[in-house]
Amino acid sequence: MVTRLSHFFLRTLREDPADAEVTSHRLLVRAGYIRRQAPGIFAWLPLGLRVKAKIEQIIRDEMAAAGAYEVHFPALLPREPYEASGRWESYGDSIFRLQDRKGADYLLAPTHEEMFTLLVKDLYSSYKDLPLAIYQIQDKYRDEARPRAGLLRGREFTMKDAYSFDYTDAGLEVSYQTQRDAYERIFQRLGLEYVIVNADNGLMGGARSEEFLHPTPVGEDTFVRSAGGYAANVEAFTTVVPAPLPIDGLPEPVIFDSPDTPTIATLVDHLNANQAPPAPGVAGPATDGEATWTAAHTLKNVVLALTHLDGTREIVVVGIPGDRDIDDKRAEVAFAPAAVEAAAAEDFENNPLLVKGYIGPWSQTGAVLGEESATGIRYLLDPRVVDGTSWVTGANIDQKHVHSLVAGRDFTGDGFVEVANVLPGDPAPDGSGPVELARGMEIGHVFQLGRFFAETLGLKVLDENGKLVTVTMGSYGIGVTRILAIIAELSNDEKGLVWPSAVAPFDVHIVATGKDAVAFDLAEQASASLEDAGLEVVYDDRPKVSPGVKFGDAELIGVPRILVVGRGAPNGEVELWDRRSGERETMALHEAIARLTA
């Protein structure tokens, strides 16, 4: 059925919405695709729903081709399964919790690993039932602290989440690869360029986990890649550990006065003003040969506060080269499952040995410099602080630093930790050369969950030998509404949206202009012919709307092909516009129809 704008539920807006932070949000609201109902919560108008349905259909097709079956779980779920997995607690404030009239606890599910695990446990019991892949396309909830960027980070959003079930590791590998291949086809069909990045947590070892990122300078995620093919998100990047340096013959440490130098920048200025230039080989490994002091010569000691799962708070000191910062995401992964944050003022008050601005190497059993007392505070080092590296750093005494302090001779940490940020030029861990940092948007995630949920919730099957074995699972997610927003974010120009054909709300947007009935008659005929040929047509048949407004709406809405029926109508001529290139060609209607249906 041809959709006629004279009746269609649509109102395009001239003004950008006041709360729109990103292009996709701005354009989707203005062009009448979505409408905000509450922070991070949107209603879908007919145009938006059509695009969403097309994305979902592509996903359904490829899931079916990958042998996955569709199910659908409730959004409102009881507490117990999430209690059993520990996530009722660990989600913290980021889930919506509620009680029913009897006081029973419920949540609005942010993801459904527990429920899928329990469903399979409920119904299946033998290795013969596996492998199994099931998925749903479903509305999920997350109580984001600061919902933003329109659909990119909403509180109610649609996800496709798939789960695979196998009883051997090799089976999981196959299931994982099948889903990964399906994801490649989905993104190819959606016309979304992607990079598959390693999302492993390298230090913790563990199973395969990869993110599909769309590379774009406006992306909110940073990832790391080398010309040689390495790609990982920053959390998964692992530092190449340099070889230790010889210690023999290195100068002895010297404590010096450094008043008012609590930051790396003030310390470096002080060094260049008051100390002889650094000798080759007596500072951090990245600094050889530099004639002036730089941040890379210094060792920055940062105090972090961990909150462990049992609620206890632990203070740790982390030593990283002074030209690097703590990367929050890497720190989060490095200390998981503990939560990590910067130490607060009261942490310093509670630990008087921590001399703020002048903290030096430390150990759990005593300060290296200053008083030799047991502190009980762990001191963890960046992997680059290998034996034989020489540093300028705090002396654990107010207003004093130390230089020529050598790792492995003058201090040793309680362990190493990957929390420093990745810098361009860092070597890729696979030897494929220096990395660069790029930005991208996450569009999908494939993840070997392994046996955690099956173990926790008791999902076992009998194997070929009649032995109960714990099932191993994979989890595969695509944010449907997020993908829609990303496509909108990438597919627009100053006039409005420019949808790729695969997800456009219609195939052709017909505009009849003028007051001449001939144009409207010809446009009717065009609409009917194109619909008969199987195309989805929106026809702007509004009788009293100016051509300028109609063209503006057509360009704002962004259907890829626009057919204008106006002045040339008496001669059977129409104009065919390509929304993306802006190209406009006059031709006979039958020619336009032939091209559109080609």
Place this chain on the structure above:
Amino acid sequence: MVTRLSHFFLRTLREDPADAEVTSHRLLVRAGYIRRQAPGIFAWLPLGLRVKAKIEQIIRDEMAAAGAYEVHFPALLPREPYEASGRWESYGDSIFRLQDRKGADYLLAPTHEEMFTLLVKDLYSSYKDLPLAIYQIQDKYRDEARPRAGLLRGREFTMKDAYSFDYTDAGLEVSYQTQRDAYERIFQRLGLEYVIVNADNGLMGGARSEEFLHPTPVGEDTFVRSAGGYAANVEAFTTVVPAPLPIDGLPEPVIFDSPDTPTIATLVDHLNANQAPPAPGVAGPATDGEATWTAAHTLKNVVLALTHLDGTREIVVVGIPGDRDIDDKRAEVAFAPAAVEAAAAEDFENNPLLVKGYIGPWSQTGAVLGEESATGIRYLLDPRVVDGTSWVTGANIDQKHVHSLVAGRDFTGDGFVEVANVLPGDPAPDGSGPVELARGMEIGHVFQLGRFFAETLGLKVLDENGKLVTVTMGSYGIGVTRILAIIAELSNDEKGLVWPSAVAPFDVHIVATGKDAVAFDLAEQASASLEDAGLEVVYDDRPKVSPGVKFGDAELIGVPRILVVGRGAPNGEVELWDRRSGERETMALHEAIARLTA
């Protein structure tokens, strides 16, 4: 793509689920369509999702044909719009309420009138934009006190809710009729017999409201119909008021001792044992000519407690013929928006003039019998208590009744009220003859909301004269998951489900039996041919499952046509089963394919 049972996510169960109260719940769980997750909350398995999608598609088709456009609202909504309409409060315990991390109030929407109203207000401003009809198919939430009967009364359920917007009453009539027609087509396509019953509240006047009921003895709703075509739910039935009778010459009232007769039954026994038989014309109008006392001679005075919207509690006394009872649903409508319940013991304690078991006619300004004091308690009468009717009733004195008490002479109420139940044989209000009571299940509701929501939320448009007018709305609902359950409830036999073709999960269920590869090869060929012909095929290709189990599963799952490929396969012969009639015919495969694709 042919669905193969060797891989499909399905497990049929031998046992009925312990908590299944109704057939549809029992069979949908056993046949692998749904799975309970919490009270009134279900997961949809692949088979169930397919049936649900078919029902939704029929609804979408007919909504499109009726010119309605699809939108989609969030389930999680802010309090404010529902606060403005008064429903945040009036829903009471029946909605799920929650707070986000900032303490803002939200609800899980049970219905979306407010949001649709606000959306149209947001986008539209002129009569030229109207009429408009928009709808959604969406998951809704209601915190039922006692979720029961599987999907028939769940706490999370899928609804199609449509709303129409007009700026004139005549426009609303047209929009209403259009949706009503669409509903008729939807139920016809679903193969669901229906009766359209008036759901007006007759006493309050008001706009049109009709329910679509499926008539069935196991229905949970009672409705009223006459042979002459009248149909209404019991709430909408209006009593035909009899003509007043002459009062002159009627005997005077006589108070008599009636110890231990606090109920109508004990009173009637007492009358027949102690009083002369009733004289013609001296008792209730339905009793003329009866030779013994019956309940219909008596006037039953019932004490009810109303809770008004402002929280105040009011006691009222209602007088109805003694052969009738208070109908809770009719009372609810009659006293709305006040809530109504039976008076509690403490209400009697607080009102000592109410002599329990012996209450007589009453008035706001004083008891008719006994003490002449102002009571402040309203006395409302059934419309059948017309002037000139003579009653046996309480004397407002403990252990005493009165007979020959005449309405209009000895007592007058403070008004009339429709709270008595409807009895078979009552005259239909449209003069179409006596009614009968029947049972049915509500399958749809069309309702002229009028201007309530538009007025409350400020939805106005400019009319032809540039004047702001309040929009008038209609609301049209179908419970998608409820309909699915009702179809399952009606479509089954002792072997399992028997789906109507329009909503069956597949068109054909192919069963290959035996160990002979020939059968499986021929079944493959049949599957491919039928799929090529556009049918949806499920193929039971499980290699090591017995024919008995396969047949049992096929009959339990309930695909209407079953094609068995087994012993006859070497001769190219198959068996075609009709699931509903049980008919089985042997024929050549090409003949079976021809029949199935006919």
